[in-house]
Structures are given as structure tokens and as C-alpha cells.
Amino acid sequence: MKLGVFDSGLGGLLITRSLREKLCDLDIIYFGDTLHIPYGNRSSKAIYEYSKRAIDFMFSQDCALIIIACNTVSASALRVLQQQYLPNSKYSDRRILGVVVPTLETAIDRGYKRLGVIATNYTIQSNIYEYELKKIDPDIKIFQEHTPLLVPLIENDGDQWLDSVLKHYLSPILDNNIECLILGCTHYPFLKDKIREIIGDDISLISQDEIIPLKLIDYLNNHKEISQKIGNNDTIEFLVSDITQGYLNASKRIYNSEINIKHVQFDANKNTYFRGVEYDTISKN
Numbered sequence: 001m002k003l004g005v006f007d008s009g010l011g012g013l014l015i016t017r018s019l020r021e022k023l024c025d026l027d028i029i030y031f032g033d034t035l036h037i038p039y040g041n042r043s044s045k046a047i048y049e050y051s052k053r054a055i056d057f058m059f060s061q062d063c064a065l066i067i068i069a070c071n072t073v074s075a076s077a078l079r080v081l082q083q084q085y086l087p088n089s090k091y092s093d094r095r096i097l098g099v100v101v102p103t104l105e106t107a108i109d110r111g112y113k114r115l116g117v118i119a120t121n122y123t124i125q126s127n128i129y130e131y132e133l134k135k136i137d138p139d140i141k142i143f144q145e146h147t148p149l150l151v152p153l154i155e156n157d158g159d160q161w162l163d164s165v166l167k168h169y170l171s172p173i174l175d176n177n178i179e180c181l182i183l184g185c186t187h188y189p190f191l192k193d194k195i196r197e198i199i200g201d202d203i204s205l206i207s208q209d210e211i212i213p214l215k216l217i218d219y220l221n222n223h224k225e226i227s228q229k230i231g232n233n234d235t236i237e238f239l240v241s242d243i244t245q246g247y248l249n250a251s252k253r254i255y256n257s258e259i260n261i262k263h264v265q266f267d268a269n270k271n272t273y274f275r276g277v278e279y280d281t282i283s284k285n
């Protein structure tokens with residue numbers, strides 16, 4: 001069986017790349033719902049429908065465990081997927097994990113008392129980071145800022161505007177004397193260097209591409225019933241629900257090497273994805 005990595009688009013490639021570095025030989029399927037990105041500006045109903053459809057497809061492709069790399073889905077649909085969809089589906093022995101709680105656990109383990117988080121509109125408005133933090137340690141303070149222009153700029157080659165947009169977004173959060181800044185979106189590890197230049201060296205960065213693989217290693221060690229099912233043949237498949245030259249270019253920029261992306265199709269009558277005629281497409285710049 002496989003480890004699944006799900007994202008609304010291509011940002012999850014950053015976590016996937018570092019998963020491959022740290023858990024080298026695990027068999028992985030990546031699915032990016034490029035047909036519906038961005039999720040971060042959508043309603044919870046739409047996010048749930050899109051992600052349930054994607055998760056259902058990934059389980060049908062033999063994923064034993066799916067990491068939802070997307071913070072927006074982790075903020076909105078994760079609990080319903082885990083508690084309602086999964087037990088009532090034919091995949092009740094499989095597992096789905098999100099990224100918000102492991103990210104907060106890392107910040108807490110590192111002893112930070114004043115956290116900042118930047119993320120999509122949905123993630124910030126859902127208040128998921130504060131909600132989960134209060135359950136773990138109510139004394140820690142968190143300051144949040146929604147940063148909706150960052151994903152479109154990353155996905156559409158808008159590097160020339162990133163510095164000024166980042167300065168604008170980060171300035172209010174930096175007024176709060178934070179000790180660490182959580183990058184609460186799949187795409188933001190791509191901006192680590194630029195963000196570091198703006199925030200200086202005294203504030204730590206928590207970047208999910210660095211911490212989620214470590215958390216996953218812990219999980220797999222503690223859940224042999226899942227880890228034993230996942231193959232170790234060093235295979236990876238990159239699947240997306242829509243493909244354009246722009247997505248191919250973005251995938252290469254984000255993954256930092258050429259990858260072979262396959263387009264899976266959507267059957268509107270059955271409300272499912274299926275592997276019909278597949279385009280094997282190599283991303284090129």
C-alpha cells in the first residue's frame with residue numbers, strides 16, 4: 001500500500017520532497033486538487049466536498065494513510081473526515097492525519113510562549129490554531145494574520161511582488177513580540193528565505209516541510225499496524241485534477257526538479273475521480 005499526501009494544489013510538493021528525503025523508500029501518492037485550488041477562499045461546505053472526493057479517490061488508489069498537507073483542509077474538514085466519513089466508509093481501517101496539531105506541538109515542545117501564524121483566509125478565520133492551542137496550553141499567546149495573496153503569487157510566478165506583499169503582511173504580527181512564526185500554509189516554506197530576511201534572526205521559523213516528516217516518523221513508529229502496510233519500494237506518483245503549462249512550471253519551481261505529473265479525470269455523474277486516459281507530463285521550465 002501507499003502513503004498519500006493530499007493538497008489543494010502544488011504547495012504540498014514541498015512537504016512531499018522532504019518526506020522523500022527523510023523517509024526515503026516509502027511508496028507515495030501525491031494528489032493535488034489543482035482543479036479547485038485555492039481552497040483558502042472557499043466555504044467549509046465546498047472544502048469538505050472537494051477534500052472528501054479527493055481522499056476517497058486516494059484510498060481507492062491503495063493509500064493506507066493520508067497526510068492532509070493542506071492547512072485549510074486541516075482547519076475545516078479534517079475532523080469530519082476522521083470522525084464521520086472514515087468510520088462509515090469502506091476504508092475504516094485506513095487513517096487520515098492533518099498538520100495543525102503537530103505544528104503546534106512542535107512550537108510547544110520548543111518552549112515558545114508567544115507564537116505568530118500566517119495562513120490563508122479560511123485557516124485564520126476558522127481560528128483553528130488558537131482553538132487547538134488552548135486545548136494543549138491555554139497560557140501560550142498566538143497572533144494571527146491572513147495572507148491571501150501569497151499562494152497566487154507563488155503559483156503564478158509573481159516573485160517580483162513577494163517582498164513588498166510579505167513586508168505588508170508581516171509588519172502587524174511583528175509588533176507583538178513573537179518568539180516564533182508558524183508558516184501555516186503548504187506553500188509558505190517556499191518563502192522561508194524571504195521571510196527570514198524580513199523577520200531577522202531573533203524569531204524562529206516553524207516550517208511544515210521540516211517538521212511534518214519528523215512527526216510522521218514518530219507516528220509510523222507508534223502505529224505499526226499502519227506502517228507495516230506501506231510499501232518500501234521507493235515509488236512516487238504525482239497526480240493532479242487539472243493540468244496546465246502554468247501548473248507544470250510551478251511544480252518544477254516548487255519541487256526544485258523535473259517531475260512526471262499525471263492528470264486524473266473527474267466523472268461529474270459519479271462525483272469521483274478516475275484514471276482514464278492519463279497524460280504523462282514532465283514539468284519543464
Ligand code: DGL
Binds near residue numbers: 073120151
Ligand atoms: N494548501 C492551502 C493551505 O495550506 C493553500 C492553497 C489554497 O488556498 O488552496 O492552506
